[in-house]
Amino acid sequence: MELRQDKTVYPYLSNNEWKKSSGGNTVQIKSPDDGRVVGEVPAMTQEEVDQAVKSTADVQANWEATEGHERSELLHRWADELEKMTDEIGEMIQAEVGKTLSSSKGEVKRTAQLIRHTAEEGLRTHGSFIQGDAFPGASKSTKAMVQKVPHGVVLAISPFNYPVNLAASKIAPALITGNTVVFKPATQGAISGLLMVKALVNAGLPSGVLNVVTGRGSVIGDFVVTHPNIDMITFTGGTSTGKHIAKQASMIPVVLELGGKDPAIVLEDADLDKSAKEIVSGALSYSGQRCTAIKRVMVNNNVADELVAKIKENVEKLTVGKSTEDANITPMIDQKSADFVVSLIEDAKKKGATVVSEGIQDGNLLGATILDHVTEDMDVAWQEQFGPVLPIMRVENELEAIDLERRNEYGLQASIFTKNLENAFTIADRLNVGTVQVNGKTSRGPDHFPFLGVKNSGQGVQGIGRSIDSMLRDKVLVLNL
Numbered sequence: 001m002e003l004r005q006d007k008t009v010y011p012y013l014s015n016n017e018w019k020k021s022s023g024g025n026t027v028q029i030k031s032p033d034d035g036r037v038v039g040e041v042p043a044m045t046q047e048e049v050d051q052a053v054k055s056t057a058d059v060q061a062n063w064e065a066t067e068g069h070e071r072s073e074l075l076h077r078w079a080d081e082l083e084k085m086t087d088e089i090g091e092m093i094q095a096e097v098g099k100t101l102s103s104s105k106g107e108v109k110r111t112a113q114l115i116r117h118t119a120e121e122g123l124r125t126h127g128s129f130i131q132g133d134a135f136p137g138a139s140k141s142t143k144a145m146v147q148k149v150p151h152g153v154v155l156a157i158s159p160f161n162y163p164v165n166l167a168a169s170k171i172a173p174a175l176i177t178g179n180t181v182v183f184k185p186a187t188q189g190a191i192s193g194l195l196m197v198k199a200l201v202n203a204g205l206p207s208g209v210l211n212v213v214t215g216r217g218s219v220i221g222d223f224v225v226t227h228p229n230i231d232m233i234t235f236t237g238g239t240s241t242g243k244h245i246a247k248q249a250s251m252i253p254v255v256l257e258l259g260g261k262d263p264a265i266v267l268e269d270a271d272l273d274k275s276a277k278e279i280v281s282g283a284l285s286y287s288g289q290r291c292t293a294i295k296r297v298m299v300n301n302n303v304a305d306e307l308v309a310k311i312k313e314n315v316e317k318l319t320v321g322k323s324t325e326d327a328n329i330t331p332m333i334d335q336k337s338a339d340f341v342v343s344l345i346e347d348a349k350k351k352g353a354t355v356v357s358e359g360i361q362d363g364n365l366l367g368a369t370i371l372d373h374v375t376e377d378m379d380v381a382w383q384e385q386f387g388p389v390l391p392i393m394r395v396e397n398e399l400e401a402i403d404l405e406r407r408n409e410y411g412l413q414a415s416i417f418t419k420n421l422e423n424a425f426t427i428a429d430r431l432n433v434g435t436v437q438v439n440g441k442t443s444r445g446p447d448h449f450p451f452l453g454v455k456n457s458g459q460g461v462q463g464i465g466r467s468i469d470s471m472l473r474d475k476v477l478v479l480n481l
Contacts, residue, residue, distance in 0.1 A: 001148045002024075007018045008037060008038075008039045008040050009026055009039070009040045009041075009042070010039050010040065010041050010042075010190075010191050010194050010212050011042065011110070012041070012042050012044060012052075012194070012212045012213065013194070013197055013201065013210070013211060013212040014048075014051070014052050014055070014211050014212075015055055015207045015208045015211065016205065016206075016207040016208070016314040019042075020042055021042035021043060021044050021045060021048060022045065022047075022048065022185040023043070023045050023248075025042070025043035025271065026040035026041060026042055026043055027040060027041050027042075027043050027187055027214070027215065027216060028040050029041065029096055029187065029188060029190065029191060030035075030421040031095050031096070031098070031220065032097065032098035032323075032330070032332065032333050032334065032364060033095075033098055033322040033324060033330070033331055034322070036098070038092075038095045038096055038191065039191050041187070041191065041194070041214040041215075041221070042214050042215065043214070043215040043216055044213055044214055044215040044220060045215075045219075045220075046219065046220060046223050046472040048213075049215075049223060049224050049227075050223075050227070051122065051153045051218050052182060052211040052212070052213050053153065053182050053211070053213075053224065053227045053229045053230060054155050054229055055208045055211060056180045056181065056182050056208055056209070056210070056211045056215050056229075057152070057153050057180070057229040058208065059180060059206070059207070059208040059209060060150075060152050060153055060178075060179070062206075063152055063175075063178060063179075063180050063209050063356075064149075064178035064179075065207065066178070066206075068122070068123055068382065069123065070120040071119075071122070071175060071176050071178070072120070072122060072123055072176060073119075074175070074203055074204055075115050075116070075118060075119035075122075075172055075175065075176060076115075076116060076119050076204065077203035077204060077362045078115055078172075078199060078200045078203040078205075078359070079112040079113070079115040079116045079119070079380075080203070081199035081200070081202045081203045082108060082111060082112045082115065082196065082199040083108070083109065083112045084166050084199075084248060085108070085195060085198070085390060086105050086108045086109060087105070087201050088195060088329035089104075089108045089158060089164060089192055089195045089196060089199075090104040090105035090107070091102075091104070091110050091162060092190070092191050092192045092195055093107060093108070093164065093192045094323050094324070095360065096160075096163065096188055096189050096190075096191055096192055097160050097161065097163060097188060097189050097192075097333060098287075098323045098330045098331050098332075098333065099286060099323055099330070100320075100323050100326050100327070100330065101323070101324075101326070102326070103286070103289075105334070106311075107162060107164055107165050108164055110165055110447070111165045111168045111169075111196075113162050113447075114168055114169060114172065114447045114464065115168055115172045115466050117447065117448055118172040118173055118176055118464050118467075118468070119172070119176060121176075121409055121448075121464050121465055121468060122176030122177060122468055123176075125148055125177065125468060125472065126148070127145065127146045127147045127148050127474075128145075129143065129145055129146070130143065130144040131143060132144070138249070139294070141480065141481040142192075142373075142478065142479070142480055142481070143326055143478070143479045143481065144476050144477070144478050144479070145476070145478075145479065146474050146475075146476050147474070147475045147476070147477065148175050148177075148472040148473070148474065149178070149472060149473060149474075149475045150174075150178040150179040150180065150281040150471060150472060150473075151179055151232035151252075151253060151471065151472070151473055152179060152180075152229075152231030152232070153179065153180050153181070153182060153229055153230055153232075154170070154174040154180070154181050154182070154230075154231065154232045154233070154234060154471065155181075155182045155225065155230045155232070155233045155234070156171050156174065156181055156182070156184070156234050157184045157185075157186075157234070157235040157236070157237065158170065158183075158184075158185050158189070158193060158224060158236060158472050159169075159186050159189070159236045160186040160187075160188040160189040160238045160333055161189075161286065161289050161290060161333075163185060163186060163188075163189025163190070163192040163193050163196075164192055164193065164196045165447075166236050166257075167183065167185060167193050167196060168196065168271060169447065169462065169464075169467060170234045170236075170467070171183060171200075171210065171465040173464065173468045173470070173471050174234075174471050175210070176468065177211065177468060178209065179231075179232070179471055180209050181209070181210040181211075182210075182211055182212075182213060182224065182230065182333070183197065183210060183211070184212075184213050184214070184220075184224060185212070185214065185218075186237070187214070187217075188333055190214050192422050194210075194212065194214075197212055204453055208431050209223065209282050212254075222248055225245055225248045225249060226248050226249075226250075230252065230357070231252055232252055232253045232254070232255075233245060233249050233252065233253070233254045233255070233469075234254075234323055234467075234468075234470070235254070235255070235256050235257070235334075236258075236291075237257075237258070238258065238259060239258040239259040239384075239456045239457070242256040242257075242258040242458070242459075243456075246459065252459075253470070254460070254472075255458075255459065255460035255462065255467075255470050256458045256459040256460065257291065257451070257458050257462060258291070258412075258453060258456060258458045259291055259384045259386070259410055259412070259456065259457060260291045260293075260295065260384065260410045260411075260412030260413065260442075260453065260456050260457050261295045261296060261382065261383075261384050261408050261409075261410040261412075262282075262292060262293065262294050262295050262296075262410075262412055262413045262414055262415070262433075262442040263294070263295070263296050263297070263298050263401070263404070263408075263414050263415070264278075264279050264282065264283075264296075264297045264298070264404070264414075264415040264417065264441075264442070265298045265299075265401045265414065265415065265416050265417065266279075266297065266298070266299040266300065266303065266307055266417045266423045267300055267398060267404075267416070267417060267418040267420070267423065268300040268302050268303055269389075269418055269419045269420055270303070270307075270417035270418050270419065270439075271392060271417070271419065271439070272303060272306055272307050272310055274439065275307060275310075275417040276307060276310035276311045276313070276314050277314055277440075278415070278439075278440055278441040279294055279297060279311060279390070279415075279441065279442055280288065280311055280314040280315055280318075280390075282294035282415070282441025282442055282443065283295070283388075283390045283441075284315070284318065284328070284329060284368050284388050284390070285328075286330070287329050287330055287331075287332055287366070287387060287388045288385065288386060288387045288388045288389070289332065289333060289337075289386055289387065290386075291412060291453075291457075292412060292413055292442045292443050292444055293386075293442070294389045294390070294415065294441060294442050295384060295385060295391075296374070296380075296381065296390075296392075296393060297311075297390065297391070297392045297404075298393050298395050298400075298401040298404060299392060299393075299394060299395065300394075300395060300396075300397070300398075301394050301395065301396055304372075304392070304394045307373050307392075308356055308370070308392060311356075311370060311390070311392075312356050312357055312370060315357055315368045315370060315390075316357070318368060320359060320360060320365065320367045320368075322367075329359070329366075329367060329368055329388055330365075331363070331364045331365040331366075332364045332365070332366060332387055332388075333364075333365060334364060335364045336384065337364070337387060338361075338363070338364040338366055338387065339390055340385075340386075340387070340477075341366055341385050341386075341387035342361060342366070343379075343441040344379050344380040344383060345369050345371070345380070345389055346387060347378060347379045347380065348371050348374060348378045348380045349371075349380070350458045351375065351377055351378050351469070352373065353371040353372065353374050353375075353376070353378060353380075353391070354370050354371070354372040354373045355369070355370075355371060355372075356370035356371070356378045356392075357369065357370045359388060365386050366387060366389075367388065368388045368389070368390065369388065369389045369390070370389075370390050370392065371389065371390065371391045371392065372394075373392070373394065374391040374392055374393045375393070376404075378391070381393060382408060382409070384410065387403075394474060396460075398423070398427050401427075402427060402430050402431060402458045405431050405432065405433070406419065406431070406432050408455075409455055409456045410453070410455055410456050410457045411432050411433045411434060411453055411454035411455035411456070411457045412433060412434055412435070412442075412453040412458070413433055413434060413435040413436070413437060413442040413443075413453075413455035414428075414431050414433045414435075414436050414437070414438040414442065415436075415439075415440060415441060415442050416437070416438050416439070417439055418439070419437075421438070422437075424438045432454060432455065433453075433454060433457075434451070434452035434457065434458070435450075435451070435452070442470075447463065447464055448463055448464045448465060449463050450462075450463040450465075451463045451466075452466075455480040
């Protein structure tokens with residue numbers, strides 16, 4: 001069966017064959033723009049998932065034994081095939097998750113570059129050699145060879161907001177290191193993920209090296225996470241789901257990329273024009289549906305009025321509408337997410353926040369809302385909104401901003417805006433986050449930079465080189481000569 005629309009139902013991949021679920025059940029995927037059904041993916045049964053995992057495990061030793069340069073060449077071909085499908089996949093990303101077409105196509109092109117970089121970096125992986133007599137009393141004739149070996153079968157679970165890039169950022173490092181993969185895409189974005197896998201099949205993927213599972217989390221979620229043949233899990237998504245996976249996974253390695261409440265800390269000496277521009281872009285691109293979006297501003301009281309005015313000026317330039325209209329702010333992924341954002345806005349208004357500007361509320365399409373004088377008793381000060389609302393908290397000094405950040409349950413990134421780099425370094429040292437941006441918005445950044453979160457924002461480190469490292473474990477061979 002080809003991967004194509006057949007009454008809008010897209011099949012899953014099992015041992016390089018495109019199949020429909022035996023039960024005939026599907027999950028509908030609706031466009032955030034207008035609610036139309038984009039397509040359907042199979043609601044696989046536990047028996048089908050079991051077979052997918054087992055067959056992937058069966059071929060792992062053979063894949064590990066494949067020469068490294070052959071695995072690298074497969075990834076290069078995958079990148080080439082992916083680029084050929086830029087228009088097709090980009091249009092599907094737009095339809096499924098409501099990004100503009102230019103952003104969607106940009107994600108595909110960026111992903112091809114990520115795969116190529118991974119293909120090259122993976123060839124530079126090496127172990128080490130340890131002399132026994134480096135430790136007192138040990139014999140010089142005892143030596144240790146530390147090899148880097150794959151975990152085995154990697155379960156890669158991707159999110160809706162970057163359905164191709166954040167899927168490939170897990171799959172490519174797993175494949176280059178000799179792991180086989182069970183890929184579970186987010187339901188919203190699953191078709192884009194399947195098209196990405198089609199490019200990999202076209203590139204010459206050996207049978208069983210990657211299988212796909214789709215369906216309802218309530219049916220197959222815990223089942224696949226706890227499957228005895230899964231040896232490692234890499235997940236991007238919500239914090240509550242990530243915590244649940246970590247508990248279910250028990251003794252196997254888990255890498256988690258979770259939520260954030262990234263602050264932008266604006267000091268008295270900051271370039272306010274640049275700060276406002278970066279904050280608005282960082283907070284509201286893709287309607288704020290990004291883990292690294294700026295989710296609250298902490299600004300020195302002495303410059304707060306001026307900064308707020310500049311933020312408002314920048315927000316007023318943004319267009320609001322459908323992704324097909326190339327709007328700056330597009331509909332949220334679903335109505336439930338939009339309702340949550342509205343509830344945060346209403347809570348803040350009831351508790352005394354100043355509404356600087358309030359966006360439209362039309363179903364799941366929300367315009368940007370700026371809330372000033374946000375205080376600690378307001379939910380929006382602490383909860384991750386994942387939508388187009390920007391809370392502004394006024395502080396007396398940087399110590400107050402540091403305290404607010406450190407008491408927050410998340411720790412993904414933070415931005416510091418100042419002309420004094422010494423102050424920036426001092427503050428950065430005291431922030432409990434994975435990454436600090438100086439005079440720039442919070443963002444994932446180039447795909448080869450380390451990317452991590454602390455506290456409830458994640459576990460483990462990603463970024464091409466670090467992701468490759470996470471897909472390997474040490475195996476020691478001791479020589480007693």
